[in-house]
Amino acid sequence: MELTGKERIWQEYQKEIAGDNYFYARSCIRQTFFPGSEWAYLDILRNKLDKRVTEDPKHTTCTGIGYHTDVVPAETTMTVVARHFALMTEAGCENITPSCITSFGLYTEILDTWEHHPEIEEKIREFLWKATKREFKKPANLAHTSDIIYKFRNEIAALAPHRLRDVHTGRPLRGVDHIGCHYAKMFPAKGIGGAEFPAVLSGLIQAWGGESVDYPERRHCCGFGFRNYLVMANRGFSVANSKKKFESMQAYEPDFIVANCPGCAMFLDKWQYTLSEMEGVTYGQHGFGIPVFTYEELTALVLGYDPWEIGLQMHQVAVEPFLDKIGIAYDPEAKYLNSRGESMGRPACPTYMKVIK
Amino acid sequence: MSTLLERLKKNIHFEEGMNSCMNCGVCTAICPAAEFYDYDPRRLVDAVQRENEESIRELLRSEQIWYCGECMSCKTRCPRGNTPGLVVMALRQLSQEEGCFTESEKGRQQYALKRVIAHNILERGYCITPDLVKPEMHPEQGPVWEWVYAHMDELYERMHANLKQAGPGVLRQIDDDSMQELHRIFEVTGGMEYMERIEQCSVKKAEELGTTPEEYFISVYTENNGRHGN
Numbered sequence: 001m002e003l004t005g006k007e008r009i010w011q012e013y014q015k016e017i018a019g020d021n022y023f024y025a026r027s028c029i030r031q032t033f034f035p036g037s038e039w040a041y042l043d044i045l046r047n048k049l050d051k052r053v054t055e056d057p058k059h060t061t062c063t064g065i066g067y068h069t070d071v072v073p074a075e076t077t078m079t080v081v082a083r084h085f086a087l088m089t090e091a092g093c094e095n096i097t098p099s100c101i102t103s104f105g106l107y108t109e110i111l112d113t114w115e116h117h118p119e120i121e122e123k124i125r126e127f128l129w130k131a132t133k134r135e136f137k138k139p140a141n142l143a144h145t146s147d148i149i150y151k152f153r154n155e156i157a158a159l160a161p162h163r164l165r166d167v168h169t170g171r172p173l174r175g176v177d178h179i180g181c182h183y184a185k186m187f188p189a190k191g192i193g194g195a196e197f198p199a200v201l202s203g204l205i206q207a208w209g210g211e212s213v214d215y216p217e218r219r220h221c222c223g224f225g226f227r228n229y230l231v232m233a234n235r236g237f238s239v240a241n242s243k244k245k246f247e248s249m250q251a252y253e254p255d256f257i258v259a260n261c262p263g264c265a266m267f268l269d270k271w272q273y274t275l276s277e278m279e280g281v282t283y284g285q286h287g288f289g290i291p292v293f294t295y296e297e298l299t300a301l302v303l304g305y306d307p308w309e310i311g312l313q314m315h316q317v318a319v320e321p322f323l324d325k326i327g328i329a330y331d332p333e334a335k336y337l338n339s340r341g342e343s344m345g346r347p348a349c350p351t352y353m354k355v356i357k
Numbered sequence: 358m359s360t361l362l363e364r365l366k367k368n369i370h371f372e373e374g375m376n377s378c379m380n381c382g383v384c385t386a387i388c389p390a391a392e393f394y395d396y397d398p399r400r401l402v403d404a405v406q407r408e409n410e411e412s413i414r415e416l417l418r419s420e421q422i423w424y425c426g427e428c429m430s431c432k433t434r435c436p437r438g439n440t441p442g443l444v445v446m447a448l449r450q451l452s453q454e455e456g457c458f459t460e461s462e463k464g465r466q467q468y469a470l471k472r473v474i475a476h477n478i479l480e481r482g483y484c485i486t487p488d489l490v491k492p493e494m495h496p497e498q499g500p501v502w503e504w505v506y507a508h509m510d511e512l513y514e515r516m517h518a519n520l521k522q523a524g525p526g527v528l529r530q531i532d533d534d535s536m537q538e539l540h541r542i543f544e545v546t547g548g549m550e551y552m553e554r555i556e557q558c559s560v561k562k563a564e565e566l567g568t569t570p571e572e573y574f575i576s577v578y579t580e581n582n583g584r585h586g587n
Contacts, residue, residue: 026527028483028484028485028486029484029485031483031486031518031527031528032485032486032487032490032528035513035516035517035518035527035528036516036517038527039516039517039518039527055525056525057523057524057525057526057529057531057532058531058532058534058535060482060483060531060535060536060539061478061482061483061484063478063484064484065474065484065485066474066475066478066484068427069467069470069474070446070449070450070453070467070470071467071470071471071474071475071551071552071555072475072478072548072551072552073450073546073547073548073551074369074370075546075547075548076542076543076546076547076548076551078546079542079545079546080539080542083538083542105429113369113373116373117369120369127542127545127546128542130541130545131538131541131542131544131545131546132538132541132542134538181428181429181430182428182429185428185429185430185432185433186429186432186433186440188433195433219430220389221389221426221428221430223389223426224426224428225389225390225425225426225427225428226426226427227423227426227466227470228390228426230469230470230473230474231466231469231470231577231578232494232578232579233466233577233578233579233580233581234463234466234581235497236393236581237389237390237393237394237426239497240392240393241389241392241393244392270497270498270499270502271497273497273499273500274497274499308515311516313501314501314505314512314516315501316498316499316500316501316502337515338508338511338512338514338515339511339514339515342511344504344508344511344512345504345507345508346504347500347501347503347504348500348503348504349500350499350500
């Protein structure tokens with residue numbers, strides 16, 4: 001069928017995403033702040049969608065944070081990533097799916113650089129051989145893990161016991177998407193919807209019955225800015241950028257925020273606490289913050305996973321008001337228990353931002 | 358001896374990021390750093406484009422090249438296909454190779470980043486791990502993170518992680534062979550030498566200031582002279 005009009009134009013904003021056989025590259029930040037998300041993603045892919053996902057414990061950091069704080073030079077980073085491609089090749093895979101947006105951006109940038117400069121690719125191959133005696137094939141398909149969820153959003157909707165609707169009123173829940181800068185701002189053709197019409201997360205919200213909120217600062221950076229957060233003296237930059245986003249989205253009364261970058265998800269969660277302590281402000285309803293989810297957490301919630309099994313107790317902003325709206329049953333007492341059912345105590349309460357005690 | 362400009366032009370980031378700038382200022386309009394810092398990527402790119410050796414050296418010693426957060430929003434918007442963020446990366450590399458970075462407050466922070474991030478990469482195989490996010494250094498993380506930190510082993514176990522253990526999974530211990538491969542990659546590609554240069558220049562600066570490297574680390578990590586905002 002020949003596409004015409006807007007359908008044809010939209011086709012230009014799509015990307016090819018492999019349908020199965022993925023090599024999974026873990027994320028330093030996601031493992032640190034959202035360990036349950038990586039577990040949930042693999043469980044969903046393998047056990048709900050029946051996909052083959054391979055990982056290799058020999059996989060290390062891509063060095064992306066070192067690269068973007070300018071302490072690791074480009075040739076070093078490229079060779080570390082070449083080693084990842086070698087592990088993928090050795091595993092018999094050709095579709096690589098990084099969990100981290102920084103890694104995704106870096107892999108994309110490196111493949112683009114090698115396309116423009118085959119002599120650099122050759123040099124990196126020599127470096128890798130000299131250092132590790134490994135060789136690699138370039139991936140046939142590179143997709144961020146949120147792309148994979150997007151590809152199967154309708155299959156997930158068909159399996160999901162929950163919809164993104166207020167079970168008390170039937171109102172579609174309003175979701176703010178936050179796309180990590182390095183997903184599509186550097187190479188728009190590599191992201192669904194490009195940099196202008198980000199659809200990789202709003203597509204999930206809509207497919208699962210919610211309403212996607214478009215607001216003025218939707219495309220603004222969360223404020224991580226690498227050195228601008230990692231050095232304590234610079235954190236004003238980071239919190240100021242997040243504040244700009246919160247103030248812009250607040251008028252639309254979002255029920256939740258969802259992010260595909262693990263750093264963005266962490267900042268948008270934690271900076272709400274910081275801003276409440278600094279200025280006494282909260283951006284959500286009734287004195288709570290706006291709950292922030294990784295796309296894996298949102299997927300797992302609609303699929304009926306236990307909130308405490310996927311790590312929502314690690315969030316600073318209370319998630320219970322959202323769970324109550326969507327109609328997900330949870331055991332409040334289980335929130336702070338370890339694997340043996342023993343209490344791990346409870347976090348202290350913030351000064352201003354409400355939490356469920 | 359190559360000029361600074363010649364060395365910049367050999368840098369892949371400069372080659373990919375610098376075409377011809379018409380000074381429209383769209384990069385500055387979209388830049389999150391320009392919004393909160395006294396920073397203007399348009400002026401920075403213009404200064405480089407003029408190919409004045411002294412101006413480039415001045416940039417290498419300045420605060421200006423250290424404000425960018427490398428979000429690369431500028432790449433999306435530039436109508437001429439420039440990427441000021443990549444030009445900044447090339448300037449930062451040259452500043453560190455030349456030892457100029459210790460002449461600015463923001464540049465001196467490279468010592469803290471090298472000590473924290475590079476150390477973690479080479480010791481753990483990760484850029485960041487939970488134990489690195491110490492609550493006293495990260496008060497903005499809030500009381501839930503304090504609780505996570507205090508109950509790290511049992512909480513990550515609950516999250517199905519494999520914290521510091523052999524085998525696959527979240528936050529597993531990277532095996533010795535892989536760590537050796539990582540180290541050899543840093544050695545053969547010049548990564549070790551690059552980081553050593555940051556270390557040496559920083560230790561020298563600490564001596565000039567009459568402080569120990571440890572005191573210097575704390576000061577560059579925490580101090581802000583309050584003169585960076587716009």
